[in-house]
Amino acid sequence: xxxxxxxxxxxxxxxxxxxxxxxxxxxxxxxxxxxxxxxxxxxxxxxxxxxxxxxxxxxxxxxxxxxxxxxxxxxxxxxxxxxxxxxxxxxxxxxxxxxxxxxxxxxxxxxxxxxxxxxxxxxxxxxxxxxxxxxxxxxxxxxxxxxxxxxxxxxxxxxxxxxxxxxxxxxxxxxxxxxxxxxxxxxxxxxxxxxxxxxxxxxxxxxxxxxxxxxxxxxxxxxxxxxxxxxxxxxxxxxxxxxxxxxxxxxxxxxxxxxxxxxxxxxxxxxxxxxxxxxxxxxxxxxxxxxxxxxxxxxxxxxxxxxxxxxxxxxxxxxxxxxxxxxxxxxxxxxxxxxxxxxxxxxxxxxxxxxxxxxxxxxxxxxxxxxxxxxxxxxxxxxxxxxxxxxxxxxxxxxxxxxxxxxxxxxxxxxxxxxxxxxxxxxxxxxxxxxxxxxxxxxxxxxxxxxxxxxxxxxxxxxxxxxxxxxxxxxxxxxxxxxx
Numbered sequence: 001x002x003x004x005x006x007x008x009x010x011x012x013x014x015x016x017x018x019x020x021x022x023x024x025x026x027x028x029x030x031x032x033x034x035x036x037x038x039x040x041x042x043x044x045x046x047x048x049x050x051x052x053x054x055x056x057x058x059x060x061x062x063x064x065x066x067x068x069x070x071x072x073x074x075x076x077x078x079x080x081x082x083x084x085x086x087x088x089x090x091x092x093x094x095x096x097x098x099x100x101x102x103x104x105x106x107x108x109x110x111x112x113x114x115x116x117x118x119x120x121x122x123x124x125x126x127x128x129x130x131x132x133x134x135x136x137x138x139x140x141x142x143x144x145x146x147x148x149x150x151x152x153x154x155x156x157x158x159x160x161x162x163x164x165x166x167x168x169x170x171x172x173x174x175x176x177x178x179x180x181x182x183x184x185x186x187x188x189x190x191x192x193x194x195x196x197x198x199x200x201x202x203x204x205x206x207x208x209x210x211x212x213x214x215x216x217x218x219x220x221x222x223x224x225x226x227x228x229x230x231x232x233x234x235x236x237x238x239x240x241x242x243x244x245x246x247x248x249x250x251x252x253x254x255x256x257x258x259x260x261x262x263x264x265x266x267x268x269x270x271x272x273x274x275x276x277x278x279x280x281x282x283x284x285x286x287x288x289x290x291x292x293x294x295x296x297x298x299x300x301x302x303x304x305x306x307x308x309x310x311x312x313x314x315x316x317x318x319x320x321x322x323x324x325x326x327x328x329x330x331x332x333x334x335x336x337x338x339x340x341x342x343x344x345x346x347x348x349x350x351x352x353x354x355x356x357x358x359x360x361x362x363x364x365x366x367x368x369x370x371x372x373x374x375x376x377x378x379x380x381x382x383x384x385x386x387x388x389x390x391x392x393x394x395x396x397x398x399x400x401x402x403x404x405x406x407x408x409x410x411x412x413x414x415x416x417x418x419x420x421x422x423x424x425x426x427x428x429x430x431x432x433x434x435x436x437x438x439x440x441x442x443x444x445x446x447x448x449x450x451x452x453x454x455x456x457x458x459x460x461x462x463x464x465x466x467x468x469x470x471x472x473x474x475x476x477x478x479x480x481x482x483x484x
Contacts, residue, residue: 037160041188041243041252043344045153069124073105074169077117081161081182083152086110092118100124153185160184188243188252189259189311189342191353192236204230205363206331208445213409214330214395215269218363228325231286232357234318235275237261237311237342254311257344263297263304263321263357265338269331273297273304275319286322295319301332311344321357330397330407333361362445369442369466371478374424374434378468380478382421382442385463389415392462397443398430406430423466442466 080086089109094102102122110116152161161182204219206212207226216226237259243252261275274290274297290296297304309319325331340353372380386392392413399405408429413419427440434440444464468478 038183038248039243040153040183040185040248041240041245042154042156042185043188043254044243044245044252045185069100069122071121071123072169073119073121074167075117075119076168077115077166079164079166080114081152081163082114084161084182085112085114086116090116094120094122097124153183156186157184183248186240186243187351188240188254189344189351190238190240191340191342191351191356192238202358204232204358204360206333206360208362208364208393208395209447210393210412213393214362214397214407214445215327216325217331217360228327229286229288230323230325230360232321232323232338234320235261235340235353235356236318237309237351239311254344257311258308259311259342259344261306261309261319261340261342263338263340264302265304265334265336266302266332267299267304267323268301269325269329270299270304270323271326273299273306273321273323275306275309276322277319286320288324290322299323309342330395333366334359335361364445364447365462367444367464369444369464371439372423372442372466373438373440374427375438378470378478380423381467381469382423382426383418383463383465383467384410384413384421385418385465386413386415386461387463388461391415392446394462395445396426396430397445398427398432399441399443400432400434401437401439402435403433406432 078090088111092104092107094104096102100122101124102120105119105121107116107118161184163182203221204217206214207216207218208214211226212218216228217230218224218226219230239252239254244250245252263273267273275295276286276291277293295306295309297306304323337355337357337359340356341350342352343350369382372382374380384392384394392415394410394413396408396410397405398408408426410421410426410429411419423440423442426442427434432440446462466478467475469475
C-alpha cells in the first residue's frame, strides 16, 4: 500500500518551497501544508448516498512577494476537485512578516460552491520576511468539504485528488506546491500473504505415465504416488487497514459481509474443489473429504467459484485451495498459476491475486499436431517411433474445431518399435463427435522426450509424424507440430 509514500512525496516539496520563497526576489509562491490524505474505501463510496462529507484539515500557506511593495490587494481562489463543494466557510488568517503588513477582507460564504475566493491586502516597506496567509478548512464534523457526485470516488482514483489555489495578482507567481493532496480511494478488499502450505510450491504435476495417464496428479518431492487430490496453496482475504468509511474519518469495515472468490484457469478434468480454513495460519494439507467449516466450490472448465466466504477485518485466516480430479478425464494444465479474484456483493473493484497459487503442468513432454482429422479422400496416419528401450504409454487429447474434446490412450508401444495409427482411429477412441469439417488438433503426452514430424530424427527418444496418403498412392508429411 502506498499511502505513506504519497504523504512523504507530497510533504517535501511544500517544505522546500517555503524555505526558498522566504528569501526570494519579487516573485512569490504558494505552498500547502500537507495534512493526512483521506483514503476512502471504494466499496464505502459505492454504497453511500449521493451527498457525502470528507473529513480534512488543510492549511494553505501563501507567501507574498518580498521587497518594497505599495499597498495593494489580490484575490486568492481555492478550487476543489470536480464533484466536491465546501460544507463550511474556511477560516482565513494572515500573519505579517518583519517588514510587511497584510489583512483579509471579509468574503462571502462558499458553502455549496466548489470554489472559495477571498481578498488579501498587503504592503512591504523593505525586503524582509514575506507575509504568510493561512486558510484552514476544519475537518471535524461538520466536515470541511462535501461531495455531491459520489462517482468521483466510486472507482479507485489513479492519483490523489487535490485542492488548487490561484491568485489574481501577477506578482503572486505560483512556482510550486499549487495544490494540496485531498483524497483518493482504493479497494478495501485485498489478498494478503497466505500461510505456509504443504507440499511446497513447484512440486505439483499431472502424471502422464502408466499410473496417471494424464488423469491424476503427483505432488511433493520424491516418489509420491498418483492421487486425484491436489493442494494449490493458500489465499488470505482481508480488509485494507487505513481505509475510511463514507464520512471520511471512521475506519471502514465490511462487517458481516460475505465475499465470492473466483479462480480463473484451466480446470478441465477437475470434479470438485473446496476452501479449507487454516487454523491460525498453521501448515495444512488437503484431505480427500472436505473438513468441517470449509467452503465448497463450483467447478467449470475455465473457473472455480466459492460463495459466502467471510471477509476478515485483519490479515485473517488463510484458506487452503484444494481440488480433486475426476479420474476419468484428462486434467487441463495450468502452466501459469490460476488467478484469484474476490468481490463483496455487486461492488467493484475486485481484489486480485496473481501468482499466489501453484501452477502445474504435465510431467512428460507435450507435443501437438495442429491440424489433423478424419478425412475420406486424404486419410491421415500418425507414425509413432519409440526409440527408447522401454514400453511407451501415450495419451492423446483430441480437440475438434467445435464441440467438446476427448482423450484417447494408445496401446502401449514396446521399446525400439514403430506403429502406424490412422488419425480416425485415435479420434474415434477419444469419443469426440466431429462436425462437418472433421478437423481436430492432436495433443500427444508422453513420459519420454518427443519430436514431431521428424524434428528430432533418429536421435529423438520418441517421434510423432503425421502422413497423408494421396489418391495416387504417394505419401506426404502433413500437419505441423509445436512444443510449449
